[in-house]
Amino acid sequence: MSKQKIAVFGAGSWGSALAIVLADNGHEVRLVGRRAKQIDEINGNHTNNTYLPGITIPTGIKGFTEAKEALCDVDAVLLVVPSKVIRETVRSLLPLLSKKTPIIHASKGIEPSTHKRVSEIIKEEGLGSDQMGSITVLSGPSHAEEVALRQPTTVTVASEDDEAATYAQNLFMNQQFRVYTNPDLVGVEIGGALKNIIALVCGVTNGLGYGDNTKAAIMTRGLAEIARLGVHMGANPLTFSGLSGLGDLIVTCTSVHSRNWRAGKMLGEGKTMEEVLEQMGMVVEGIRTTKAAHELANETNIDMPVTKALYSVLFEKIDPYQAAEELMGRVKRNEVESLYDL
Known part of the structure; x- marks a missing residue:
């Protein structure tokens, strides 16, 4: 070139x-x-x-x-x-x-x-x-x-x-x-945006003292709800098993380089959102995206429980422990359901 x-x-x-x-x-x-x-x-x-x-x-x-x-x-x-x-x-x-x-x-x-x-x-x-x-x-x-x-x-x-x-x-x-x-422009953008929400939640779980089992659960179920909303918006579901879906989720949810993960960890350790943002000194895209995704989920009737739990912590001041308990205590589900009803 x-x-x-x-x-x-x-x-x-x-x-x-x-x-x-x-x-x-x-x-x-x-x-x-x-x-x-x-x-x-x-x-x-x-x-x-x-x-x-x-x-x-x-x-x-x-x-x-x-x-x-x-x-x-x-x-x-x-x-x-x-x-x-x-x-x-x-x-x-x-x-x-x-x-x-x-x-x-x-x-x-x-x-x-x-x-x-x-x-x-x-x-x-x-x-x-x-x-x-x-x-x-x-x-x-x-x-x-x-x-x-x-x-x-x-x-x-x-x-x-x-x-x-x-x-x-x-x-x-x-x-x-x-x-x-x-x-798939839609899918690549949706995957890149929503993975920051899941990274924040993974950081919160680390801040609460939870380990790899919890992180694996959040990443897996988080990917399911990213795909649900993405497909509803016109994305190809295969995109979310690729670099801008699963790949981006792995790197952002598991590394100390991730500012969203670091911000979530501080939230789990008891800091307020305002304290986190002041200490980070950089933009934490996942916070803003959580609000947008939560509103979209409500408007479209798409089930996004991980996003909902984070929204309750960030904007409704729910204690992270309480949000985690409510997330784990939801009604029983079958994992292998359609993409739309996971």
Whole structure:
């Protein structure tokens, strides 16, 4: 693939790690962040120690604080910002893009007020239309810290446009970062968003002192309810047995690298949601997504007991022990039922 000019919005750990992958592949990367001090560090010291301590930022990455400058003559845009600022980010970019430009996003979440997926928000705000280029999502089991260390990683790119998915695959694919394509945009986005809920719950169980049996139960039953809601929204059920379903669930629910798992552990240890967020100092996407998924489950009459239990802890201030007891004390069920009635 010829050298491409890529503007990456979001200079946190994941945005920086993906920028490193692109730079390793010989592309010109413009990494956009809001804090001048951080961008000066990237350009001057070739480090981003707040988010990727100990990692050298390749010289093929240049930091920017001004979107207009970063977008000059770009071939593609990569959005790696928290889902809560996707709308305002897209609104700011739209008047600056003068040509049809592929939009790739690696953000995970569902908007509570509208219950829209990230690609739906991007398109609603004016990008991803026929005139402005296609939308592709990149998702899968991938801790930023390990990607930045060039450890073997596999992810999925999904788009309604096969050519767009292949373009993204070619941008990122290398010996350490293997990229698959998937036509199921809905399923990949749903899997990537809802696994953060299950990771939070797994963290809570660790904080309560429970062990591997409990974690295995939460992950397995959590995957079942992710698939239930995803299929209802139009996803292919096979997607949830792949990288953006089972794979992402494993890596996020079992690792100390996972901010959702760490946040859940603090909740299980007795901290309030406000205390957790203050101590984390970073966005915990699963909290916001829990609210959206709980509302969606109620609206669609989809059974999501793990999500419901977490919602009661986060937003109804139910004690985690009580929520766990209520989850275990539900009526008896048959495990092997239809996908819709699990």
